[in-house]
Amino acid sequence: MKQKRYLLYSLLLAALxxxxxxxxxxxxxxxxxxSTILQKGAIYALLAVSMNxxxxxxxxxxxxxxxxxxxxxxxxxxxxxxxxxxRAVYQYFDGGLVQxxxxxxxxxxxxxxxxxxFAFLIGLPVLRLKSDxxxxxxxxxxxxxxxxxxxxxxxxxxxxxxxxxxxxxYSSLLFPFAVSAVCIGLIVLLIRSSYGRAFKxxxxxxxxxxxMGINLAKHKMMAFCTSSFFAGVGGAMLAMFQQSVQxxxxxxxxxxxxxxxxxxxxxxxxxGSIISSFLFVACSEWWLRFLxxxxxxxxxxxxxxxxxxxxxxxxxVIMVIVLFYRRGIMGTNEFSxxxxxxxFKDPFGRxxxxxxxxxxxxxxx
Amino acid sequence: MHxxxxxIQLLLAGITVGSLxxxxxxxxxxxxxxxxxxNFAHGDIFMAAGFFMIFxxxxxxxxxxxxxxxxxxxxxxxxxxRVAYRPLREAPRMSVMIxxxxxxxxxxxxxxxxxxxxARPYPVIPFLxxxxxxxxxxxxxxxxxxxxxxxxxxxxxxxxxxxTKIGMAMRAVAKDQNTARLMGIKINNVISIxxxxxxxxxxxxxILYFSNYEQVTPTAGAMPGLKAFxxxxxxxxxxxxxxxxxxxxxxxVETFIKANSDYAIFSNAFxxxxxxxxxxxxxxxxxxxxxxxxx
Numbered sequence: 001m002k003q004k005r006y007l008l009y010s011l012l013l014a015a016l017x018x019x020x021x022x023x024x025x026x027x028x029x030x031x032x033x034x035s036t037i038l039q040k041g042a043i044y045a046l047l048a049v050s051m052n053x054x055x056x057x058x059x060x061x062x063x064x065x066x067x068x069x070x071x072x073x074x075x076x077x078x079x080x081x082x083x084x085x086x087r088a089v090y091q092y093f094d095g096g097l098v099q100x101x102x103x104x105x106x107x108x109x110x111x112x113x114x115x116x117x118f119a120f121l122i123g124l125p126v127l128r129l130k131s132d133x134x135x136x137x138x139x140x141x142x143x144x145x146x147x148x149x150x151x152x153x154x155x156x157x158x159x160x161x162x163x164x165x166x167x168x169x170y171s172s173l174l175f176p177f178a179v180s181a182v183c184i185g186l187i188v189l190l191i192r193s194s195y196g197r198a199f200k201x202x203x204x205x206x207x208x209x210x211x212m213g214i215n216l217a218k219h220k221m222m223a224f225c226t227s228s229f230f231a232g233v234g235g236a237m238l239a240m241f242q243q244s245v246q247x248x249x250x251x252x253x254x255x256x257x258x259x260x261x262x263x264x265x266x267x268x269x270x271x272g273s274i275i276s277s278f279l280f281v282a283c284s285e286w287w288l289r290f291l292x293x294x295x296x297x298x299x300x301x302x303x304x305x306x307x308x309x310x311x312x313x314x315x316x317v318i319m320v321i322v323l324f325y326r327r328g329i330m331g332t333n334e335f336s337x338x339x340x341x342x343x344f345k346d347p348f349g350r351x352x353x354x355x356x357x358x359x360x361x362x363x364x365x
Numbered sequence: 366m367h368x369x370x371x372x373i374q375l376l377l378a379g380i381t382v383g384s385l386x387x388x389x390x391x392x393x394x395x396x397x398x399x400x401x402x403x404n405f406a407h408g409d410i411f412m413a414a415g416f417f418m419i420f421x422x423x424x425x426x427x428x429x430x431x432x433x434x435x436x437x438x439x440x441x442x443x444x445x446x447r448v449a450y451r452p453l454r455e456a457p458r459m460s461v462m463i464x465x466x467x468x469x470x471x472x473x474x475x476x477x478x479x480x481x482x483x484a485r486p487y488p489v490i491p492f493l494x495x496x497x498x499x500x501x502x503x504x505x506x507x508x509x510x511x512x513x514x515x516x517x518x519x520x521x522x523x524x525x526x527x528x529t530k531i532g533m534a535m536r537a538v539a540k541d542q543n544t545a546r547l548m549g550i551k552i553n554n555v556i557s558i559x560x561x562x563x564x565x566x567x568x569x570x571x572i573l574y575f576s577n578y579e580q581v582t583p584t585a586g587a588m589p590g591l592k593a594f595x596x597x598x599x600x601x602x603x604x605x606x607x608x609x610x611x612x613x614x615x616x617x618v619e620t621f622i623k624a625n626s627d628y629a630i631f632s633n634a635f636x637x638x639x640x641x642x643x644x645x646x647x648x649x650x651x652x653x654x655x656x657x658x659x660x
Contacts, residue, residue, distance in 0.1 A: 061459050125645040131458050132403045136594060137644055140637025143591075147634035152627070161630075252587070256466055263463055308478030315471035322464045323452055 006337040018174075025173040033286050039176050040285065041278035043237045046180040048261040048273040049187055050230035055259070056268035056332075057191055058223040059203030060127070061135045063255050064119075065231055067142025070250035071118055072111035072232025073239035074149060077164040078157060080107040085166040090159055097156040104168050108179070108236045115232025116225045118145070123224045127217065139252055149247045158247075165244040176237055183230050188270055190226060199223050203268075260318050264328050272330030279329075288313065374502055375620055381508045381577070383616025384515035388570030389593035390600075390608040391522065392563030398539045398603035399559050401458070405465040406445055408590015409472035410564055414438040414571035415487065415581035416476060422488040431490075435568045442564025443557050451553070469587075476583035484582045487575040494576055511573050518566060519609055526605070531558060539603065588633060592619075595640045601653025610651065615639065 024035055047069065054060050079102045081089055090096035102110070126137040148154065150161040158164075170176065190196055198219045201209040210216050239245040261280045265272030291310040295302040321328060333339070345351075389411055396404045417437045421430040449468045453461045493507040526532035537545040538555045546552050574589065575581050593608075596615050600607020615636055623632045643650065 055459070059459075061462065122641075125641060129644055129648065132397075132401075132462065133598070133644055133648070135462065136403065136591075136598070137637075137641050139591070140595070140640050143637050144634040147630050150630050152630075256470060259463065259466065260470070267459070306478065306481075308474065308482060311474035312471070312478045315467065315474045319449065319464070319467045319471055322460065322467050323449065326456065326460055 002338075009337050021174055021177060030173065035173055037278070037282050037286055039173060039241055041281040042176040042180045043234055043241055044258070044261060044281055045274040045277040046183050046230060046237065047234040047258050048265065048277045049184050049270055050227045050234060051258050052262045052265075052267065052270065052273045053187055053191065053199075053230075054223055054227040055262060056266075056273075057196065057203060058199040058220065059206075060220060060223065061131050062138040062224070062227075063135045063252065063259070064122070064138030064142045064228075065258050066250045066252060066254040067138075067145040068115040068119065068228040068231035069235030069238060069254070070142070070145055070149065070247060071115045072235030073245045073250070074158060074164065074235075074247070075114040075232065076107045076111040076236035077167045077239050077245050079110055080104060080167045081164070082166070082168075089164060089166050090156070092162060093156045093159065096159065104170075107167075108233055111236035112229040112232040115235070116229040119225045119228030120221065123221050127220045127224060139255070142250070142252065142255065146247050146250055161247065163244050163246045164239075167239070169240040169243050176241065179233065179237060183233055184270065184274070187226070187230060191270070195219065195222060264318070264321055266328035266330035266332060268332035269328070269330035269334055271335035272328055272333075275335075276329055284310070284314065370500075370502055374504070375624055376617065377502075377504060377508055379617030379620035380613065381511045381616070382620055383613035384511045385570050385574045385577075385612075386589065386593045386596050386616050387515050387519065387609040387612035388566045388573075389589060390596040390612045391519070391605055392567050393594045394597040394600070394602055394605060394608040395535075395559050395563050397597065399535065399556060400450065400461075402450065402461050402465065403594060404563075405462070405590075406449075406468035406472060407563065407567060408586035408588075408593070409469045409476075410438060410442050410445065410586070411567040411571045411574075411590060412476065412581065412583065412586030413441055413472055414568040415575045415585060416480065416485070418572060418575070419485050419487060419581060427488060427490050430488075431572065434572065435565060438568035438571070439561050439564045442560045442567070446556065446560045451556075473583050473587070480583065482583060484580045487579050487581055490572070490576050493573065505577070507573055507576055514569070514573070515609075518569065519605065522562065522566075523605055525562075531555070535559060592633075592636050595636050598640060598650055599643050601650025604650070604652040607650055607652035 021038070024030060024038070029035055047065065051062075051065050054062050078098055082101050083099060086099065087095045122138075122141050126134060126141070129137055149158045151158075152160045154160070155162075191199070198209070198214045201212065201214055202216060202219060206216060257280075261276050262273055264280065265274070265276030288310045291305055291313055292307050293305065295305050389407065392407050392410075393404060396402060396407070414434055414437075417434045418430060421433050421437075425433075445468055449464045450461060453464055493505070493510060495506050496503050497506050497509065499509075526535060534545070534550045534555050535558070537548065537550055538552055542552055545555075575585075578585075592615055593612065596611035597608040599611030599614065600609070602608075618635060618639075619632045622635055623629050
């Protein structure tokens with residue numbers, strides 16, 4: 001009975017979001033800040049969830065996200081630039097080597113596949129490493145990929161350190177949402193399967209998991225490749241969102257940004273990552289922008305406000321979360337209607353506490 | 366073809382860069398040895414030392430500002446440990462690492478804010494940047510001073526760790542924190558002293574490094590920091606001679622790669638490729654101890 005009601009709520013919520021998106025898509029809001037935030041938020045949500053699958057659910061602390069995004073973005077761009085535009089894009093390389101182009105969806109899937117293949121190759125040696133070593137090795141891998149793509153000798157394929165552009169992008173706001181929703185849905189299905197439970201067992205205690213008969217190498221590799229696949233897809237989406245892509249922006253700072261989104265949302269919570277992606281993007285692109293400009297109240301100049309202050313405030317907020325609210329927004333919980341219902345019936349847990357007390361006193365009698 | 370003195374000059378430059386990495390790497394390796402934590406903020410403390418020098422030397426003379434910079438950097442390093450790492454002593458490893466990344470993010474963003482994100486010229490320290498002539502080559506004095514100073518500092522540090530009481534306490538804490546505490550060692554003091562030493566060496570490295578590169582940017586610490594960490598892993602984390610050796614290998618090879626314009630873009634990638642290779646074939650590094658995982 002309850003299950004059915006919750007399902008109904010979920011469908012209603014989804015319909016509401018869809019209606020709102022369509023409304024924005026067809027109104028003058030389409031080119032507004034709101035629409036930009038929504039698009040970027042949806043893409044970041046996918047990137048954050050894919051990182052969470054690895055860091056939060058499998059307990060593998062990997063910092064290679066930017067490298068896999070870079071692979072995805074470049075694969076998509078290289079494969080989909082229309083043949084007639086290649087002369088202009090690859091102007092220093094005689095139009096480049098690749099003289100065909102594939103449809104958008106094929107490009108996106110190829111982006112994920114290339115990222116996953118690289119993840120498999122790099123995973124063979126590095127997944128044997130433990131926490132910090134894995135982190136630094138994957139971080140290093142991302143740096144290697146970035147250097148490789150900017151290498152002039154590979155220029156006919158990657159366009160060296162020059163910008164890639166003129167590839168097809170999306171026209172509707174719904175597109176990034178649809179892709180993200182499908183991908184996140186697949187990740188959630190994976191997490192809920194027996195594989196997902198194996199991932200969590202590895203996170204909690206590797207040795208115990210191995211003793212229970214879980215094949216560590218296989219499951220770690222699976223989580224690593226899946227996460228990279230979706231990071232690659234996310235990278236392709238980011239390329240579409242930006243309408244151009246250049247390797248030099250995919251630095252470790254980008255990985256850290258996504259890691260911080262995961263931390264704010266709660267390590268090990270899919271809904272937490274989604275919520276915090278939108279919050280993070282909205283704050284950094286919009287709501288906290290005023291911190292970067294000088295303001296005057298009458299003749300009084302508000303102190304501290306100056307270009308760059310936003311990022312300082314941001315980093316302080318992040319430190320506060322890391323130090324005092326280590327669970328983030330959602331901890332390891334997921335969004336559930338039951339919790340919301342409970343909240344409305346009993347906003348501050350007062351009734352629950354009283355009941356608890358009654359139970360204790362009756363059991364004493 | 367280049368003549369012989371060209372390669373000698375490259376080698377000298379490589380040794381200088383390697384010495385600088387060595388000074389930073391020691392900070393990583395000591396902290397890792399004791400806390401099992403990659404102090405991601407270490408490279409940014411190194412960067413902050415560069416900015417301290419710029420701001421302080423604009424008000425007083427260079428020779429007064431040198432000791433002030435060293436002291437400020439040490440204070441910063443210890444403060445980072447107090448605020449960001451100490452409260453998480455009992456927390457999972459991942460939280461502490463995220464906290465370290467957070468500090469690094471904060472320091473970089475604060476530096477960007479404070480300086481407006483522009484590269485600032487580093488003050489000229491005359492006795493480091495004057496030119497000296499050896500045979501047919503003319504080099505900056507710091508090319509000679511850096512390796513000598515590094516060797517002196519490393520020897521002093523090894524003596525400190527092997528011959529003094531505090532060094533013994535450090536080794537004890539690195540081996541087993543709980544037992545060390547039971548033996549009456551004040552763990553927190555030992556950790557603070559580790560950060561004092563690490564930050565001091567980073568500050569010395571920063572003065573030499575930025576005198577060579579002549580400007581400081583808010584992200585200037587990130588790459589040298591990571592490379593120094595790789596050096597520490599290469600030599601076997603926790604081992605000071607290992608870190609120094611690793612730093613020299615990376616510094617010299619990197620300088621040679623940079624000199625060849627076709628492959629210059631791989632100068633950073635080489636370091637990480639080396640890291641992955643060493644982790645695959647000798648996960649505990651050249652001189653590191655093998656740690657068995659306890660159930």
